[in-house]
Amino acid sequence: xxxxxxxxxxxxxxxxxxxxxxxxxxxxxxxxxxxxxxxxxxxxxxxxxxxxxxxxxxxxxxxxxxxxxxxxxxxxxxxxxxxxxxxxxxxxxxxxxxxxxxxxxxxxxxxxxxxxxxxxxxxxxxxxxxxxxxxxxxxxxxxxxxxxxxxxxxxxxxxxxxxxxxxxxxxxxxxxxxxxxxxxxxxxxxxxxxxxxxxxxxxxxxxxxxxxxxxxxxxxxxxxxxxxxxxxxxxxxxxxxxxx
Amino acid sequence: xxxxxxxxxxxxxxxxxxxxxxxxxxxxxxxxxxxxxxxxxxxxxxxxxxxxxxxxxxxxxxxxxxxxxxxxxxxxxxxxxxxxxxxxxxxxxxxxxxxxxxxxxxxxxxxxxxxxxxxxxxxxxxxxxxxxxxxxxxxxxxxxxxxxxxxxxxxxxxxxxxxxxxxxxxxxxxxxxxxxxxxxxxxxxxxxxxxxxxxxxxxxxxxxxxxxxxxxxxxxxxxxxxxxxxxxxxxxxxxxxxxxxxxxxxxxxxxxxxxxxxxxxxxxxxxxxxxxxxxxxxxxxxxxxxxxxxxxxxxxxxxxxxxxxxxxxxxxxxxxxxxxxxxxxxxxxxxxxxx
Numbered sequence: 001x002x003x004x005x006x007x008x009x010x011x012x013x014x015x016x017x018x019x020x021x022x023x024x025x026x027x028x029x030x031x032x033x034x035x036x037x038x039x040x041x042x043x044x045x046x047x048x049x050x051x052x053x054x055x056x057x058x059x060x061x062x063x064x065x066x067x068x069x070x071x072x073x074x075x076x077x078x079x080x081x082x083x084x085x086x087x088x089x090x091x092x093x094x095x096x097x098x099x100x101x102x103x104x105x106x107x108x109x110x111x112x113x114x115x116x117x118x119x120x121x122x123x124x125x126x127x128x129x130x131x132x133x134x135x136x137x138x139x140x141x142x143x144x145x146x147x148x149x150x151x152x153x154x155x156x157x158x159x160x161x162x163x164x165x166x167x168x169x170x171x172x173x174x175x176x177x178x179x180x181x182x183x184x185x186x187x188x189x190x191x192x193x194x195x196x197x198x199x200x201x202x203x204x205x206x207x208x209x210x211x212x213x214x215x216x217x218x219x220x221x222x223x224x225x226x227x228x229x230x231x232x233x234x235x236x237x238x239x240x241x242x243x244x
Numbered sequence: 245x246x247x248x249x250x251x252x253x254x255x256x257x258x259x260x261x262x263x264x265x266x267x268x269x270x271x272x273x274x275x276x277x278x279x280x281x282x283x284x285x286x287x288x289x290x291x292x293x294x295x296x297x298x299x300x301x302x303x304x305x306x307x308x309x310x311x312x313x314x315x316x317x318x319x320x321x322x323x324x325x326x327x328x329x330x331x332x333x334x335x336x337x338x339x340x341x342x343x344x345x346x347x348x349x350x351x352x353x354x355x356x357x358x359x360x361x362x363x364x365x366x367x368x369x370x371x372x373x374x375x376x377x378x379x380x381x382x383x384x385x386x387x388x389x390x391x392x393x394x395x396x397x398x399x400x401x402x403x404x405x406x407x408x409x410x411x412x413x414x415x416x417x418x419x420x421x422x423x424x425x426x427x428x429x430x431x432x433x434x435x436x437x438x439x440x441x442x443x444x445x446x447x448x449x450x451x452x453x454x455x456x457x458x459x460x461x462x463x464x465x466x467x468x469x470x471x472x473x474x475x476x477x478x479x480x481x482x483x484x485x486x487x488x489x490x491x492x493x494x495x496x497x498x499x500x501x502x503x504x505x506x507x508x509x510x511x512x513x514x515x516x517x518x519x520x521x522x523x524x525x526x527x528x529x530x531x532x533x534x535x536x537x538x539x540x541x542x543x544x545x546x547x548x549x550x551x552x553x554x555x556x557x558x559x560x561x562x563x564x565x566x567x568x569x570x571x572x573x574x575x576x577x578x579x580x581x582x583x
Contacts, residue, residue, distance in 0.1 A: 053461065072471070073464035082465070089462040091455050093523065102455055105448045107467030161467055 002065070004029045004196050005050070005165055010059030012045055019045040021220040022059070027165070027198065032191050034211030034228065035200045038240070042220040043200050044086060047167050051083050052076040064164060077103070078110050082163030086170045088150040090142035096153060097125040097138040103161035111162075124160070132156045132186060148179040155186060165196045172203055180206055208232070216240075254439045261431040269424065277427040281495060283536035284430040285488050289509065290516035290528035291437040292484030296477045297514065298522030299450065301457030303379045306366070307513035309386035310482045312393065312504035313362055314355030314489025319399045319499055321346055321354060322407060348429060348491050355490030356483040362389075363482020367475045374460075390505040404500030407493040426495055430488075437484050441525035453477060485513075508552065512536075515555045519562045521571025530570055 007025040011018070020042045027033050037043050048054040050061055052073035061068045068076055082103075091099050104124055129135040132152040137144070145153060151171045158166055168187065172180045184206055191197050201207045207214065207228070214231040216224040218240040224231045231237055248256070268276040289307060296302050325344040328337050346354075370381040394402045412419045444450045452473045455463035460470050493499045512535065520531025535558060539551045566573040 051465065053464070072469070073461075074467045074469045077465060077467040085462065085465070089459045091458040091462065093454055093458055094451075098451070102451060102463070102468065103466040105451060106469075109448075110467060157462075157466065 003027060004031075004064060005198075006062040007046075007050065008060050008062065010046075010049055010056040010061065012042075012049055012054060012056050018220050020049065020056070023217075023220075023222055025215060025222065025225075027196055029164070029196055030191070030194055031196055032210055032212045033196075033198045034207040034214045035198055035217065036202070036204075036207055036214065037217035040219075041217040043217055044169060045220075046217065047083060047169050047198075047200065050076075050167065051081055074106070077107050077161055077163075080162075080164035081167070082158040082161045082165070083167040084151070084154040084158045084169060084171050086173070088142075088154045090145075090150065090153055090157075092142055095139050095141060096129060096134060096145075097122070099142065099153060100125045100128050100157055100160045103157060107161040128156045128160050131159070131189075148175055148182065151175070151183060152186065155183070155190075159190065159195075163195065165198070166190065167198045167200070169200045170202065171199075172201060172206055184210055204232075250439060250443055253442060254435060257435040257438060258432075261435060265424075265428060265431065268427070274421070274423055277421075277423045279540045281423070281427050281430050282540060283533060284427070284434045285492070286512055286516060286532040286536045287434045287529055288430070288437045288484055288488040289513040290520075290532045291434075291441050291525065292481045292488065293513040294517040294522055294525075294528045295441060295444065295453075295484070296481040298517050298527065299444065299453035299457065300474060300477045302371070302474070302477070303376075303514070304382045304481065305379045305510055305514070306382035306386035306389075307485055308505045308507070308509035309382075309389045310359045310363065310485035311489035311492070311509050312501070313359045313389065314352075314486030315492040315499055315504045316393055316399055316489075317355045317358040317486070318351045318490045318493050319405050319407065321351060322493070323398055323400075323405070348426070348494065352429070352433070352487050352490040355486040357486075359486025359489070360479045360483030363478040363480075363485075364475060366482070367478030371471065371474045371478070386505065386510070390501055393505075394501045400500070402501060404498055404503075405493070406498050407496075409494050409497055422494075426491055429491055433484075433487050437487075438525055438529060440480070440484075441528075445525055449473070449476070511552065511555055515559045517569070519558055519569055521569025521573075523568070524571050527569050527571045534570075 003026040005025070005027040007023055009022050009024055010020060011022055012020040023046060035043055035046070045054065049056040052068070052071055052075070055070065063076070063079060063081060066079065068079065091102065101121060104121055126135060126138065129138050132155060134149060134152060134156065137149070142150065142153065155168065155171060172183050175183065180203060187197060187199065187210060199207060199210055211228050213226065214224070214228040215222055216231060216237050223240060224234045224237045264280065268280065289311060293304060293307050296304050322345065328340045328344060332340060366382065366385055370378055373381055393399065399405055409422055411422055413422055413425045444453070452463070452468050455466065455468050456470055456473060463470050489504070492504070496503070516531035516535050517528040518531070519535060520529065521527030535555060538554055538558075542550045542554055562569065568576070
């Protein structure tokens with residue numbers, strides 16, 4: 001089986017600071033990968049390089065058999081990479097339904113041609129809101145939402161683009177235990193639909209229960225990659241990340 | 245309430261315009277046309293500014309430059325007409341005399357082209373800048389363009405240029421008062437500008453513009469090609485401002501850089517949408533009518549110099565009382581009533 005995402009030896013520096021140093025990462029179709037690392041280890045930079053928000057200086061990112069280097073973020077979204085942001089970034093001036101309309105209009109349309117009538121669009125928005133349990137608030141504005149609802153909106157909007165790969169960047173930080181369960185259930189359901197998911201998270205219990213494989217970043221280098229149970233016992237990981 | 249179709253909307257707008265026109269014609273006061281022309285011109289300018297500033301959230305301080313480019317492209321074509329005999333051999337000159345002088349609608353299209361191209365160029369150079377940096381860059385562009393015009397002798401340089409306006413226009417055997425003709429043209433431009441803004445607002449493009457205003461990073465992540473949309477906005481916005489400026493030399497009779505690039509245009513094009521409300525096409529329309537009429541009234545009763553003072557005071561008042569403009573105020577009321 002060929003990998004869906006192939007990150008090949010990519011590096012990124014900000015001035016003299018090396019944020020990513022020769023990262024290698026492969027993700028198989030349908031896989032649930034957990035990505036962990038201490039603050040400032042380069043997790044978000046890696047996500048930004050995969051999604052096109054930042055361009056890597058060396059190495060290359062291949063997705064679904066195509067090289068994505070140099071492509072703008074929106075072109076990568078069109079090819080099937082979606083992400084949620086660490087801090088939710090909803091479109092403040094739009095209702096929840098309209099928030100989801102954007103990826104439908106700009107990504108799904110662009111990919112398949114203008115196939116949806118206004119009614120179809122509304123139905124799709126409603127389905128997506130239903131999936132995350134926000135259907136009743138379709139006409140509300142993002143400012144009316146609680147933190148956990150905001151995270152759910154963020155995930156729903158990423159899902160609206162019908163991605164092959166979803167990167168959830170700390171979508172559970174700052175949530176209560178039951179809210180974390182909520183988001184986890186949602187992610188597992190998405191995974192069961194065949195979507196490949198990379199979960200970036202600090203909350204170890206969530207990462208351990210979700211991930212089939214775990215990769216660890218420390219100071220821009222990948223120091224471990226493998227079965228979650230093995231990785232957390234790896235002495236180097238314990239020393240660098242979990243603290244000793 | 246069901247939304248009106250675009251055709252119905254533009255027909256209604258034309259009908260309202262025709263009514264205004266008939267009303268003014270009936271009174272037979274040239275001044276009414278003269279004053280209303282200015283207000284219509286500001287409707288076009290404010291609507292054009294709002295396409296970039298209101299929908300996309302990019303504040304353009306260089307509106308006067310786009311307006312002046314439209315005006316000066318007309319002046320250049322008019323001057324070109326005067327030089328035909330000196331520049332071309334007789335055969336070519338005869339052919340050109342058949343084409344020139346160009347009718348004003350053609351001048352308007354030319355003004356739109358020039359300002360649209362400059363808008364595109366400015367967009368390409370500056371759209372990586374955000375917020376106040378973008379605003380400063382547009383201001384700088386206006387200064388550069390003004391310097392160029394001041395030093396371009398062909399269009400009059402700093403001396404300015406006189407354009408002799410005919411009293412009447414012969415059209416299909418009917419004589420039309422020239423100021424009425426200019427008024428009718430500007431009315432048509434206002435209708436086109438408002439219809440375009442309204443169409444954009446309801447289209448995929450309008451949704452895309454709004455995502456740029458709200459959060460560009462999130463917009464890209466949703467698949468919105470932000471750079472392309474921003475270039476569409478700067479081009480459209482610039483083109484409409486150029487259209488508003490193209491008939492201006494005929495209206496004013498004497499054009500000089502200091503008046504065409506006047507602070508008045510830059511400030512008014514920002515203040516009018518802000519006062520009316522920036523999220524909808526109605527905002528610039530309401531703002532332009534309100535502020536434009538107040539200015540015309542003040543010009544006649546107090547002095548023309550008080551214009552900018554009025555704008556300043558109203559802008560301050562609105563920023564405090566209704567930061568989302570009149571439209572925002574009304575929407576807020578309606579929402580409160582509902583809940």
